[in-house]
Amino acid sequence: MLKFIKRVSKKTGQVPGTVVHVGEKRAEQVTVNVIDYDTSHVEEKQVQVLEDCFSFKDTSTVTWININGLHETDTIEKIGRHFDLHPLVMEDIVTTGQRPKMEDFDNYIFIVLKMLYFSERSQEIKAEQICFILTKNVVLSFQEEEGDAFDQVRERIRKAKGRIRRKGTDYLCYALIDAIVDSYFVVLEKIGEKIEALEEQLLSNPTPDTLQALHGLRSEMIFLRKSISPLREVVGDLERGEPELITEEVRIFFRDIYDHTIQVIETVETCRDLIAGMMDMYLSSMSNKMNEVMKVLTIIATIFIPLTFIAGIYGMNFKYMPELEWKWSYPLIWCLFIIAGGAMVVYFKKKKWL
Amino acid sequence: MLKFIKRVSKKTGQVPGTVVHVGEKRAEQVTVNVIDYDTSHVEEKQVQVLEDCFSFKDTSTVTWININGLHETDTIEKIGRHFDLHPLVMEDIVTTGQRPKMEDFDNYIFIVLKMLYFSERSQEIKAEQICFILTKNVVLSFQEEEGDAFDQVRERIRKAKGRIRRKGTDYLCYALIDAIVDSYFVVLEKIGEKIEALEEQLLSNPTPDTLQALHGLRSEMIFLRKSISPLREVVGDLERGEPELITEEVRIFFRDIYDHTIQVIETVETCRDLIAGMMDMYLSSMSNKMNEVMKVLTIIATIFIPLTFIAGIYGMNFKYMPELEWKWSYPLIWCLFIIAGGAMVVYFKKKKWL
């Protein structure tokens, strides 16, 4: 539940713009990595003293400053002040549980996204909040914990693969968002596998656990949709190129992300439809079973209850029951049993119950 | 029910603009608090004679006049006349059960909102109507009863925390609306807790009461959605900064509230989805139980009814029943009982009913 409704009481009633960390403390220590590059050089370092990274603000090279861990609000505030961020932006950065959004300030763009991954341990989709600040020369990224989907971007910068070293911060920002959207496909594949497994289970041997699992999956899809669907608007705004910081040339790349986003959202919807269909199928297979159980009961009861009655008649102790004395009564009564029982069976065959 | 459809017959057919209180009389006495401040001073007082607060209308300082209690319509009318409010505005202020809305008059903005809180006593969400009049120098707030979410705003004014003392009435208005929207999160948390509790109950031991509680929660969500969803438009209008009284600088803060509003509305929708899912789960768990009950009945009946029939046969009193005389009949019939019963059990095992 906490996944859906973040506790905010810690926050309620504070001065707007107060930088108070809301969320789990995930990282042990806040670490800051800097990659600075242009066409001809790359420099990469882990910053010990925060102020070391401030000098990159005004260089002409592209600098990517990645902050892992949000709980040391001092650090965040220092960075915020140095890069002239609006207090509300700083508040948003440390308040996890934000809705994905894009805000265009005059000299920087603020982007909030969700990084999704499938936790093998808890068999659940986990979300981590990632914020980007895109300025003319610097991209700041804020993550809740270390370890991310950005390793391949780093590799591409280091080895000058593709066009990333020849382009500006907008392309870097694109590359990072692209990596995040790509990670959604990985999550969707996981979901797809789960749906497939459940579908098989549904066809072979549906149990109440299958339904439970389907319900769980449905909740996951609600969570997924809530995390992903605002992205459409965010990337759409970036693609339409209203912010000046996104150059014409890079916009076409954002259009590509936009297409992927639509595809992700549509797939989530498709999965929801499929899960709903599987639930219906489970319920109708249950009711089929019930039908079968009822038929067995009815057949047995309908055949034997009347016969038992007949046997009961001749179990009565009346003095004057002429049949009891007859020699052929007993064989005759057996014939009656067999004929009556057989007639019932024929009747059920005709009704297609057998 | 009265929560959804306010009685209006008292009102129907009156001259439009008549100031007649519609709603419960919640406060004992109407009280008026005034806080007047600028960067350098704060003055706070409880007004005894209403006219005392009128002088603040034209001062250059920011004044917040808070009126608790709406049933003394004289007071409201006097204030309305002094601040030149449109008769329909005055009517709306005293008519609780209004839909949240924002109306931009030339020299003031009229805002109607709902304050929501969770009543621990009745275990229900309660709504109180709050109206704001925002003029250049004064913010008027009208509440149904004393005691509100604004204490922290007052504290910030008194202690000059944050930027509130350096800004105008538009920022004050923002701070008050922000406090209200924050209170929605508190209510949502309560709902979240309830959903969690019910989910647990659903997994461990669902009873008809669980369903009853889910139904109750669903009605609460309908009520919540009705109270909150118009807010999107209200805050959206304020954020787009069409009213001149909202300065450029403060608009960005309204954008923050707008984000929160969207988040609240989305969470309400998510809760609705979750509750609907839980209801489905309850029903399918009920039908599972039913299935189990039917199976037990069928197994017992199917095993024992035929056996009882066989016992019935040898309870018949026919004179000529050769089996009765045989020495091994009785042990043989026991064998038959055991074999027939065992065959049934095997059959049920095969059918996976056992």
Added chain:
Amino acid sequence: MLKFIKRVSKKTGQVPGTVVHVGEKRAEQVTVNVIDYDTSHVEEKQVQVLEDCFSFKDTSTVTWININGLHETDTIEKIGRHFDLHPLVMEDIVTTGQRPKMEDFDNYIFIVLKMLYFSERSQEIKAEQICFILTKNVVLSFQEEEGDAFDQVRERIRKAKGRIRRKGTDYLCYALIDAIVDSYFVVLEKIGEKIEALEEQLLSNPTPDTLQALHGLRSEMIFLRKSISPLREVVGDLERGEPELITEEVRIFFRDIYDHTIQVIETVETCRDLIAGMMDMYLSSMSNKMNEVMKVLTIIATIFIPLTFIAGIYGMNFKYMPELEWKWSYPLIWCLFIIAGGAMVVYFKKKKWL
């Protein structure tokens, strides 16, 4: 059914603009009332000769001509010709079952609305069509029968209450529409009461009649929505003040009606949601009862069928049944009965069926 699909065959295939009354003939005789007023005088009369009211067309005072009864098409046609109405407008006036709409002709506005009231006799919502023609000096209103929600407007004109005497035809038109929208709240209250009564019934003792009543109520809501929802557009158009005949000053009053209209529509939607929820609750309470019935059957059958079988065994007449001869057989078999029965009860307790 006729409430939803008006018979129109009488009409089909006629020359467009033919004034043929479609609908029940509700009033005995067509009556025409005229109220003529300005700030200083009021004149009120029931017109005997239709032409008497034509003179008001060009006076500078405000005139309200109210026509009760639509079946004397001659009268309607005469009025139409005198006030220069388009033939299609005249056709619409006498064709009840119109959808609420607003049409702006150059020198007059044509408005069609539904007056709703709750008929205590048939316990149903009834609708009456009301048309307004708003010209510069005259408001024409056409009703199906006498007796309406306008008495309080008349009273206000007579006694010069409020601002009605100081304003033009647009304000009069507003006052009339306001009276109609107010009457919707009365109907909604009635619905609210019914919902409350059914909710109580649902909790205490739901019967198939409860469901029947819920179904009836749902049909009423469909009808209500169909009658009311087009109003949003109608009043919205009037409020946006596109028609020149609505002065700036009066537009704000139409905005007030617009708010009420939204509130009415939302309440109808809320009621639909509540009714749907109650239906679900009825069904699940039914299925609960069914469950209980099944449990009782299963418990009784499961306890006694095996015991009956045991009794049946010792009712067999085999010659050689050693147990029959034993002295303690009978008490022992009672022990067996009690233990087996008790074990079953314990089993059911464990299963939480008891």
Added chain:
Amino acid sequence: MLKFIKRVSKKTGQVPGTVVHVGEKRAEQVTVNVIDYDTSHVEEKQVQVLEDCFSFKDTSTVTWININGLHETDTIEKIGRHFDLHPLVMEDIVTTGQRPKMEDFDNYIFIVLKMLYFSERSQEIKAEQICFILTKNVVLSFQEEEGDAFDQVRERIRKAKGRIRRKGTDYLCYALIDAIVDSYFVVLEKIGEKIEALEEQLLSNPTPDTLQALHGLRSEMIFLRKSISPLREVVGDLERGEPELITEEVRIFFRDIYDHTIQVIETVETCRDLIAGMMDMYLSSMSNKMNEVMKVLTIIATIFIPLTFIAGIYGMNFKYMPELEWKWSYPLIWCLFIIAGGAMVVYFKKKKWL
């Protein structure tokens, strides 16, 4: 099914604009009727040689050329060439199963509509495609078969009823479309009658056939909605008067059709809602019956199974059963039977099962 998905394989892969008839051949022979009129004269004839009607193209009178039967594609092509129609238009005319649409070419408007009628024989709604070509002086109408809703329009032209003789082709076109939309009301009335009949059946004696009929009706509504709903856009486009061929004066008449169209569409939606409601009612009445059946079974079984067990006890043949010897055993056991049975009945009364 064929009603929903027209076979098009005959068509697939042909050169676009090829005039190949797709659909049933409904008329025996293609017939062409011409009515030519202005204020002062009317001329009406059945054309033998197609070319006879070509001369009307350039006269200043209004000419209505009605073609019945679409299977002689030569005829259609000749007309098309003479009136300069786009090949795709000609293709659309002969391809029945088109979606209603309006296309504005520079010198003519092409309109596709559905004529609906209720076939008494098959108790189904049938649709016939009707196309109009509206030029400055000529209206061409293409029907699948003879016999239509246009007789009253012809009558009005012949007898100069209404304003039809004084107006141009746009008014003629309006009159024809109006006749078609009027015919929808007739179909809706039929549906209304059916719904009423089923509702009665539902209340008195619902059978599986009732449900079958409801399902059939629902399919009809799907078909109806598919045929009618595009009309909204078609008539809306004509009403907004974008095409130059529709004069200002006639536009108001199209607005009237627009209102009717909305009314038809809303009624279809209402019918769908009602049918859905009736289905729910059927299902819950079925489940009510089931409940009743189960109760009867449970009551009988619960009363008699324990009693039978008791009787079974004293049917056992143990040698030492003291009760068997007692004098009052038999009357006492009867008392037990009556008391136990009565207690059950009281229990069921308390449970409200009886």
Added chain:
Amino acid sequence: MLKFIKRVSKKTGQVPGTVVHVGEKRAEQVTVNVIDYDTSHVEEKQVQVLEDCFSFKDTSTVTWININGLHETDTIEKIGRHFDLHPLVMEDIVTTGQRPKMEDFDNYIFIVLKMLYFSERSQEIKAEQICFILTKNVVLSFQEEEGDAFDQVRERIRKAKGRIRRKGTDYLCYALIDAIVDSYFVVLEKIGEKIEALEEQLLSNPTPDTLQALHGLRSEMIFLRKSISPLREVVGDLERGEPELITEEVRIFFRDIYDHTIQVIETVETCRDLIAGMMDMYLSSMSNKMNEVMKVLTIIATIFIPLTFIAGIYGMNFKYMPELEWKWSYPLIWCLFIIAGGAMVVYFKKKKWL
């Protein structure tokens, strides 16, 4: 499942614009066909050396280059470089599982579509991705495998049927897309046949397999909708003629495709509605059967259980049971059996269970 969620992990994290084939390798070898034509000549050849087709780029004739097979990414890259395609376009071409889309670059248009066909072997709808590049003189088409719906287009070019030889690349592109949309109708017909067959099965003898088939069909419809619905936007964009490469004259043809697309989408929706209706019908027919089963059980049990009890009474071995000695007891008890049984039957007749 793989039909819905394409595996993309192979792709994730690569440099954007990398041309890596994603999807099944369907064709053995990549083949390239070229058709070059103008009004007076046609030239058709299968290209051995890829560079052979490059010369057509700048000729004034219309050239259609069709590439079958996407797995040889070298070939694709060479073509892409020669025709100056954007890297992202080249990436999209080889990544099957794209959403249909249209992108307008300055000097070419990029279109992605789905070719659908019904695989008789797997009784499933299969989708193949087709991409078009439309430049001033050349149309490039990329398919996953040989064999397509374009044969008739080729035929028309060869034989100069219709206007294709007289028009430019935009018309060729139209003809190809038209062929694809036509193929959708063929798939829909197949679906229609399946629905018809299932409907018949549903009426005659519904089995759980029927439901299974309906579920399968529903999944197909979800897949179909996902593949087709984006087409609306794609063709809509082409029709509105924003891209300069589409001439005014050809736009009208795209409008024709647009109409077909709407028709396809509406038919898919209609099918979904029908399938949903059929599922409801299946479920209610199942519950009908269940009702019937329950009734048989109840009738049998209710008739015979009480009678068995009576027989049980006189099977008791009490010493003092006066009835046992009476001469007429036995016939009387038979009368009781017959009367009691008959009364039950009458009762059931009255209840309409028989």
